[in-house]
Amino acid sequence: MIAVDTNIISTLLRGEVIELPNDELFIPYVVLAELQAGIAAGNNPKRNKPLLDDFLRDKNVTISPGLAPESIPFYTQIYSYLRANGTPISPNDLWIAAECMHLSMPLLTRDIDFTNVPQIILVNTPEPS
Numbered sequence: 001m002i003a004v005d006t007n008i009i010s011t012l013l014r015g016e017v018i019e020l021p022n023d024e025l026f027i028p029y030v031v032l033a034e035l036q037a038g039i040a041a042g043n044n045p046k047r048n049k050p051l052l053d054d055f056l057r058d059k060n061v062t063i064s065p066g067l068a069p070e071s072i073p074f075y076t077q078i079y080s081y082l083r084a085n086g087t088p089i090s091p092n093d094l095w096i097a098a099e100c101m102h103l104s105m106p107l108l109t110r111d112i113d114f115t116n117v118p119q120i121i122l123v124n125t126p127e128p129s
Contacts, residue, residue, distance in 0.1 A: 001026050001062065002123060003100050005109035006034040013051050021123055026105060027056070029064040030095040067099060074098040078119055087116040 001024040009031065011018055039048045056063060075098035082088050089097075090113070097117045100107045106121035107114060114122055 001105060003028050003096075003103075003105045003107045004031065005096065005107060005111055005114075006031045006038075007110045008108050009035060009052075009055065010038070011110075013048065013055060021108065023060050025058075025061050026103075027061060027063045028096045028099045029067050030092050030099070032056075032063060034092060064099065067095060068102065071095070071098045071102040074101040074119070077101075078117055081119065082116060085116070089113040089116065 002020075002022040003026045005028075008018060009027070035052055039045050039052060042048060055061065075094055078097050078101065079094055082094075093111065093113055096107065097114065097120050099105075100120045106123050108123045110124065114120065
C-alpha cells in the first residue's frame with residue numbers, strides 16, 4: 001500500500017494518466033480534507049464531488065480513519081528537524097508526513113517540499129510532458 005498526496009489524486013481526477021507503483025492506495029486524513037475543501041471552493045463542485053466520491057469507493061482505495069494521537073511525536077520530530085534545517089513545510093504537509101511516518105508508509109507525490117523530510121519514503125512521479 002502507498003499513501004498518495006493531494007496533487008496525485010487531483011491529477012487522476014482530471015483524467016491524466018499516472019503510472020502508479022502500487023494498486024493499493026491509502027488516502028491520508030489531511031489529503032482527504034484538502035480534496036474536499038478544494039472541491040467545495042472550486043469552480044464546479046457538482047461535477048467534481050461525484051468524481052472524488054467514485055474514486056474513494058474504489059476497492060483498492062483505503063481512507064485514513066483519522067489522525068491518531070500516536071502521530072503527534074512524528075509530527076514533532078519532523079517539525080523540529082525541518083525548523084533546525086531552515087526548511088519548513090506547510091502544516092498540512094507536516095501532518096501528511098507524520099501520518100506516513102507513523103504508518104511506515106511511502107508517499108507518492110509531486111510536491112518537492114517533501115524532499116526535505118528524510119523521515120519518510122518518497123515515491124515521486126514525473127510531471128506529464
